Amino acid sequence: MAAHKVLLEESEMPTHWYNVVADMPNPPSPPLGPDGKPVGPEQMLQIFSMPILEQEMSPERWIPIPEPVREIYALWRPSPLCRAERLEQALGTPAKIYYKNESVSPAGSHKPNSAVAQAYFNKQAGIKRMTTETGAGQWGSALAFATQMFEVELRIYMVKISYEQKPFRRSMMQTWGAEVIASPSNLTQAGRNALERDPGNPGSLGLAISEAVEEAAGREDTKYGLGSVLNHVLLHQTVIGLEAKKQFEKINVYPDMVFAPCGGGSNFAGVAFPFFADKAAGKKIRLVAVEPSSCPTLTKGHYAYDFGDESGYTPIMLMYTLGHDFMPPSIHAGGLRYHGDSPLVSQLLKEGFIEALAVPQVATFAAGVQFARAEGIIPAPESNHAIRAVIDEALNCKKTGEPKVLFFNLSGHGHFDMASYDRYLAGKLEDYDYPEAEIKAALERLPKVG
Amino acid sequence: MAAHKVLLEESEMPTHWYNVVADMPNPPSPPLGPDGKPVGPEQMLQIFSMPILEQEMSPERWIPIPEPVREIYALWRPSPLCRAERLEQALGTPAKIYYKNESVSPAGSHKPNSAVAQAYFNKQAGIKRMTTETGAGQWGSALAFATQMFEVELRIYMVKISYEQKPFRRSMMQTWGAEVIASPSNLTQAGRNALERDPGNPGSLGLAISEAVEEAAGREDTKYGLGSVLNHVLLHQTVIGLEAKKQFEKINVYPDMVFAPCGGGSNFAGVAFPFFADKAAGKKIRLVAVEPSSCPTLTKGHYAYDFGDESGYTPIMLMYTLGHDFMPPSIHAGGLRYHGDSPLVSQLLKEGFIEALAVPQVATFAAGVQFARAEGIIPAPESNHAIRAVIDEALNCKKTGEPKVLFFNLSGHGHFDMASYDRYLAGKLEDYDYPEAEIKAALERLPKVG
Numbered sequence: 001m002a003a004h005k006v007l008l009e010e011s012e013m014p015t016h017w018y019n020v021v022a023d024m025p026n027p028p029s030p031p032l033g034p035d036g037k038p039v040g041p042e043q044m045l046q047i048f049s050m051p052i053l054e055q056e057m058s059p060e061r062w063i064p065i066p067e068p069v070r071e072i073y074a075l076w077r078p079s080p081l082c083r084a085e086r087l088e089q090a091l092g093t094p095a096k097i098y099y100k101n102e103s104v105s106p107a108g109s110h111k112p113n114s115a116v117a118q119a120y121f122n123k124q125a126g127i128k129r130m131t132t133e134t135g136a137g138q139w140g141s142a143l144a145f146a147t148q149m150f151e152v153e154l155r156i157y158m159v160k161i162s163y164e165q166k167p168f169r170r171s172m173m174q175t176w177g178a179e180v181i182a183s184p185s186n187l188t189q190a191g192r193n194a195l196e197r198d199p200g201n202p203g204s205l206g207l208a209i210s211e212a213v214e215e216a217a218g219r220e221d222t223k224y225g226l227g228s229v230l231n232h233v234l235l236h237q238t239v240i241g242l243e244a245k246k247q248f249e250k251i252n253v254y255p256d257m258v259f260a261p262c263g264g265g266s267n268f269a270g271v272a273f274p275f276f277a278d279k280a281a282g283k284k285i286r287l288v289a290v291e292p293s294s295c296p297t298l299t300k301g302h303y304a305y306d307f308g309d310e311s312g313y314t315p316i317m318l319m320y321t322l323g324h325d326f327m328p329p330s331i332h333a334g335g336l337r338y339h340g341d342s343p344l345v346s347q348l349l350k351e352g353f354i355e356a357l358a359v360p361q362v363a364t365f366a367a368g369v370q371f372a373r374a375e376g377i378i379p380a381p382e383s384n385h386a387i388r389a390v391i392d393e394a395l396n397c398k399k400t401g402e403p404k405v406l407f408f409n410l411s412g413h414g415h416f417d418m419a420s421y422d423r424y425l426a427g428k429l430e431d432y433d434y435p436e437a438e439i440k441a442a443l444e445r446l447p448k449v450g
Numbered sequence: 451m452a453a454h455k456v457l458l459e460e461s462e463m464p465t466h467w468y469n470v471v472a473d474m475p476n477p478p479s480p481p482l483g484p485d486g487k488p489v490g491p492e493q494m495l496q497i498f499s500m501p502i503l504e505q506e507m508s509p510e511r512w513i514p515i516p517e518p519v520r521e522i523y524a525l526w527r528p529s530p531l532c533r534a535e536r537l538e539q540a541l542g543t544p545a546k547i548y549y550k551n552e553s554v555s556p557a558g559s560h561k562p563n564s565a566v567a568q569a570y571f572n573k574q575a576g577i578k579r580m581t582t583e584t585g586a587g588q589w590g591s592a593l594a595f596a597t598q599m600f601e602v603e604l605r606i607y608m609v610k611i612s613y614e615q616k617p618f619r620r621s622m623m624q625t626w627g628a629e630v631i632a633s634p635s636n637l638t639q640a641g642r643n644a645l646e647r648d649p650g651n652p653g654s655l656g657l658a659i660s661e662a663v664e665e666a667a668g669r670e671d672t673k674y675g676l677g678s679v680l681n682h683v684l685l686h687q688t689v690i691g692l693e694a695k696k697q698f699e700k701i702n703v704y705p706d707m708v709f710a711p712c713g714g715g716s717n718f719a720g721v722a723f724p725f726f727a728d729k730a731a732g733k734k735i736r737l738v739a740v741e742p743s744s745c746p747t748l749t750k751g752h753y754a755y756d757f758g759d760e761s762g763y764t765p766i767m768l769m770y771t772l773g774h775d776f777m778p779p780s781i782h783a784g785g786l787r788y789h790g791d792s793p794l795v796s797q798l799l800k801e802g803f804i805e806a807l808a809v810p811q812v813a814t815f816a817a818g819v820q821f822a823r824a825e826g827i828i829p830a831p832e833s834n835h836a837i838r839a840v841i842d843e844a845l846n847c848k849k850t851g852e853p854k855v856l857f858f859n860l861s862g863h864g865h866f867d868m869a870s871y872d873r874y875l876a877g878k879l880e881d882y883d884y885p886e887a888e889i890k891a892a893l894e895r896l897p898k899v900g
Binding site for chain 2: 010
């Protein structure tokens with residue numbers, strides 16, 4: 001057997017993030033305010049600090065990764081590029097399967113790549129406190145870890161039902177020193193309004209966002225941290241794909257296809273955008289975003305302006321969306337339950353540079369279990385979406401005899417998702433196709449532009 | 451900052467395990483049967499396969515690691531050697547702190563180092579099935595992963611109260627294809643007897659061992675797998691210390707002190723025995739086994755012959771023991787709740803080559819939280835024992851100004867132990883010193899030899 005892992009030394013870690021905007025054939029459409037005009041920086045500065053905002057707007061191809069960020073990255077990065085040779089053998093495929101193992105971070109997912117950067121830049125800007133929201137807790141735990149590294153205080157609004165039913169991610173955030181508040185809370189107007197309407201409100205991600213944003217907007221010393229969707233978050237994640245390209249170079253291999261799960265887009269962008277740079281330069285490569293068929297934003301959504309949050313507090317953005325009032329079914333890949341998608345990912349899909357496909361839930365867990373039994377690691381439910389698509393492609397290669405090189409992002413481990421595996425193994429998981437009629441109806445409720 | 455991690459390529463992984471017996475000044479005492487005579491191989495072969503038994507008895511210094519075992523090791527090994535520079539800074543110590551990160555294995559601890567070897571050698575011996583026991587699930591999940599890799603069936607007797615209260619490790623074992631049975635069960639005589647006495651019996655590790663051993667002894671196609679204590683298990687774990695020595699060589703550093711948590715002994719032996727080889731050759735180095743003050747086997751136990759299990763089914767072994775009918779307090783470091791200790795570790799302590807110290811529970815969690823906030827990784831409660839001892843030594847260095855090199859084994863992560871961190875953070879954890887009177891009384895109940 002060849003070596004399983006391709007490693008990089010810390011000295012080989014990328015020194016810059018890659019900004020895809022520089023290579024996009026068409027400029028991205030700006031977020032718009034209620035008046036239909038591009039949102040000015042002063043509005044954004046209420047919740048984001050200046051360095052973050054500069055990155056959000058930057059047209060530069062390469063953005064330097066500051067040394068203190070690289071030092072924290074070095075606690076787990078560069079992450080290994082692994083060859084899934086035992087999975088190939090189990091499938092009997094001529095395809096070669098590689099994955100980037102992002103589960104090795106302290107928080108267990110790719111999320112700290114942006115969390116560390118956000119904590120650092122806010123600290124640099126003199127910010128003492130941050131707020132954020134979290135559902136099941138992946139982003140919240142990443143930012144809790146990151147803010148602890150730079151001694152920034154953090155308050156996390158955690159969807160109440162997760163706060164109560166999934167206490168272990170909460171304990172993780174508290175171990176890293178973050179304050180975790182069940183949302184809706186009585187600390188914000190949004191929370192108090194919700195509790196007044198319904199004292200037993202179990203919370204939602206949209207509401208938790210509103211609480212975190214409201215607090216950040218109302219306090220001079222506090223800024224807000226976001227885990228996906230926006231340009232700066234995607235930017236920070238490109239360290240994944242940049243490392244992977246170096247690793248593939250070392251073994252003189254280049255992928256035919258790149259797969260990643262896609263919810264808000266940071267996971268997919270992180271691994272795929274650096275390869276898009278090659279594609280823009282004429283290289284042949286397919287970039288595939290994989291989403292749940294229960295939340296088919298990219299494959300069935302509208303390409304239209306919509307709010308980023310449920311309550312309609314944010315600017316509107318041009319993206320694929322199922323409607324901001326979309327009620328996500330309670331699937332187990334919590335990180336993929338988002339009504340919209342990153343504007344950058346959406347635009348590249350619209351313009352035909354990337355592909356998207358949707359996979360049903362039960363099949364993703366079957367893929368995850370097959371992966372675990374071949375390669376050891378038990379993947380996060382989000383990662384299982386990419387694994388499903390890769391296995392399907394590998395089985396297709398078996399039919400055609402093509403020795404394609406398939407590469408995916410193993411974005412996280414499933415240690416905090418074993419209850420979902422339990423339900424799968426007990427035969428209790430179900431598929432859910434989001435109804436076409438609901439998607440059609442959402443079109444009517446999209447905000448009118450201009 | 452210097453690089454955080456010292457990496458090895460897979461090609462640099464050790465090719466042999468190190469057998470400490472070859473360098474011990476005095477030969478180890480053999481296990482004895484009920485007649486007071488050394489146990490013959492035919493009795494051992496009822497539950498262990500021949501290659502395992504050969505390793506258990508071998509006097510050879512170096513035992514080859516078969517290529518298929520190295521291929522599975524390569525899924526995560528060599529594990530990184532890390533410098534805890536942020537922890538040093540937080541402590542303000544002149545000491546240099548290094549740790550071996552064994553939490554990167556698929557099962558999240560060092561346990562697979564032996565599990566993979568045991569699964570492989572049993573497979574080679576034509577064994578189709580294995581049995582084992584598990585408490586909270588660390589060893590069970592390691593062997594579930596390992597047997598899946600070699601397509602050996604596995605039945606795990608899991609202490610019933612853990613089976614019910616800690617379902618996530620159980621789901622992990624099932625994801626890797628193992629059958630998990632709540633113990634006591636009606637599948638064995640030992641289980642049926644226990645249930646007859648008390649239908650609501652919550653189980654114990656001793657009883658689960660009895661069930662697993664009984665089944666293996668009664669079936670031709672089935673052998674038993676053990677997670678610590680015996681020589682062959684300690685042998686397999688030496689891959690940790692052997693890698694660490696290569697890694698220290700690369701940076702031209704040599705530790706002054708090596709620390710590891712110690713329950714059955716495989717964790718401590720794995721990291722410390724390869725350094726003992728240097729000590730036996732005259733090198734100056736201190737090797738420190740750290741145990742809970744609630745289960746002070748090495749620091750307060752009797753050095754005497756005792757049974758390995760609660761029920762008295764096993765041969766008797768010369769070791770430090772609190773008495774085989776010791777009732778372990780329900781501390782959170784489940785892996786350290788064992789009445790005895792490895793005979794090899796015990797003998798080296800008795801003969802003055804290693805040291806032992808006991809630390810109280812609350813202080814170990816304080817150390818774990820301090821480590822997590824400095825270095826990111828949330829450690830297993832077992833690992834926190836070593837971290838406590840290292841922090842105390844580093845603070846001592848701060849007083850004396852000595853720039854000692856302190857090295858410890860981060861034996862696992864705490865992802866499945868967040869409920870314990872939760873209790874610590876809520877101020878609900880308590881210390882428990884095992885009463886001296888109980889230890890004295892146990893002496894009367896030890897088996898009589900000869």
